[in-house]
Amino acid sequence: MQKHLVIIGTVWPEPNSTAAGSRMLQLIALFQKDNYSISFLSSAKKSEFSSPLESQDIDCYSIELNEDSFDTLIQTLQPSIILFDRFMMEEQYGWRVAEQCPDALRILDTEDVHFLRKARETAYKQNRELVFEDYLSDVFKREFAAMHRCDLNLIISEYEMELLTETFQVNTSILQYLPFLVEPISENFTNEIPPFSQRSHFISIGNFLHEPNWQTVLQLKKCWKSIKKALPEAELHVYGSYATQKAQQLHNEKEGFLIKGRALDVATVFNSSKVLLAPIPYGAGLKGKLLESMQFGLPNLTTEIGAEGMHGNLNWNGFITQTEEEFVQKAIALYQNEVIWKQAQLNGIAIINQRFTKTLFETDCITKVNHLNQHLKQHRLQNFLGQVFQHQTLQSTKYMSKWIALKNGN
Structure with a gap:
């Protein structure tokens, strides 16, 4: 047959x-x-x-x-x-x-x-x-x-x-x-992508037509001022396909809160950014943006809902936070501390190789x-x-x- x-x-x-x-x-x-x-x-x-x-x-x-x-x-x-x-x-x-x-x-x-x-x-x-x-x-x-x-x-x-x-x-x-x-990540991967010192700014990404993604952007808007106050040079670049009018209205150059729309080349965007922010308030399944951040060696911050089902008993690719205050503190720490950042990157690679490699x-x-x-x-x-x-x-x-x-x- x-x-x-x-x-x-x-x-x-x-x-x-x-x-x-x-x-x-x-x-x-x-x-x-x-x-x-x-x-x-x-x-x-x-x-x-x-x-x-x-x-x-x-x-x-x-x-x-x-x-x-x-x-x-x-x-x-x-x-x-x-x-x-x-x-x-x-x-x-x-x-x-x-x-x-x-x-x-x-x-x-x-x-x-x-x-x-x-x-x-x-x-x-x-x-x-x-x-x-x-x-x-x-x-x-x-x-x-x-x-x-x-x-x-x-x-x-x-x-x-x-x-x-x-x-x-x-x-x-x-x-x-x-x-x-997904494909496994090779041992010399971290030598092939830009290091901590060559990266700048925070990133968020997600299709705006998906309601949990829109709620995530609203969460970011709430806590961004506190992060910006501690890191005045930093910007938050919010990427996502199908950006709506209400999303565009959140764009604020002075605050460094920038609605960028569709990312035409995710690799370029991820490789130039220092930290991905994903304070996901609700949802289900697995979060593609968090998997991608691990694949590209980009540490992230998220919530328990965001990380659900992804890391098993392995350490997270950054931090899993429970409150807005903790999210702000950990975002600042991950952005500033190269030792924490590098360990987060290695944690993400372990999660990909041990839990998502397709041959498994x-x-x-x-x-x-x-x-x-x-x-x-x-x-x-x-x-x-x-x-x-x-x-x-x-x-x-x-x-x-x-x-x-x-x-x-x-």
């Missing part, structure tokens, strides 16, 4: 704009390494920053929501595996896939667990501690059902694996821990995928909750979609 993977994407991947875009290219490389042919389908419009997938031997198709033409296309493609890049894609197309390609393995790449991020956002915006009820939102019910309708779910964070298995009793047979997959995870993941593909019927019999959700939840989604298609004269 030909190994053919179809990916149904919310958007066309933009690896230079979002961590999700980088993650998708890592997954594509993982399957191509195991000789899968790949087709990528999306109803989104491509942008000038979309990755040129065709140049990587990937067939690309534009699809429409609530259109029966999808059924014809997926039947023609006859994939052995279908991967949804978020649970919303499974909701939209999962029932069509189940009808047209019942023997195809269905995988959900969660990106991060959305209901966890939603629960934390709710608690944060109400200025209180998270309680269990916060988890049980509509997002939870939708995502939990989508996860069970799929044969396998890729989970990016150890914390989320623990939450799903221990708190919500999700069977490990439908879960696979798969963090960011690729074989396990592909082995599990191929095993499930060969024993799919038995696997689905054991995932009886999935059958319940498949039967119940999707009836409403399916008939709403059919009604819209009919209404559109399709």
Whole structure:
């Protein structure tokens, strides 16, 4: 049987704009390494920053929501595996896939667990501690059902694996821990990048359309004056794609708080900066900006939420802070003290090499995928909750979609 993977994407991947875009290219490389042919389908419009997938031997198709033409296309493609890049894609197309390609393995790449991020956002915006009820939102019910309708779910964070298995009793047979997959860092790496003495200024980076990133920028604005007072020569360069009008309004030359917009060359920006600041107030998954800072040898400051699932029992690539006052103090120390800075840099390299090197995870993941593909019927019999959700939840989604298609004269 030909190994053919179809990916149904919310958007066309933009690896230079979002961590999700980088993650998708890592997954594509993982399957191509195991000789899968790949087709990528999306109803989104491509942008000038979309990755040129065709140049990587990937067939690309534009699809429409609530259109029966999808059924014809997926039947023609006859994939052995279908991967949804978020649970919303499974909701939209999962029932069509189940009808047209019942023997195809269905995988959900969660990106991060959305209901966890939603629960934390709710608690944060109400200025209180998270309680269990916060988890049980509509997002939870939708995502939990989508996860069970799929044969396998890729989970990016150890914390989320623990939450799903221990708190919500999700069977490990439908879960696979798969963090960011990167190349190891060589021993002489620190000799190849600019040293402490040749760097200046603080940096922050993150796609402005992602709400936790915007809240992070607001946190930075609150504590920047105290940092600037101690380090009058320092500036904070805030980078991120899709900078909004409200973000541009925070730009202040006099304060040294500079909204820079999209970083066209992340390597250049990271290699000239001294410290990355990421006081992330809430979120889920793994933070691509913090992983990148370690890859480039750039120490950072973050919060417990920011560092979650990343360092295990290893020392952090800088400092993990709990209060605004501590964040300010540690930012100043990391910026001024070369000994602390160099040790932070080495800590980051250890985290990359021991916890995110792709060879640690690729074989396990592909082995599990191929095993499930060969024993799919038995696997689905054991995932009886999935059958319940498949039967119940999707009836409403399916008939709403059919009604819209009919209404559109399709």
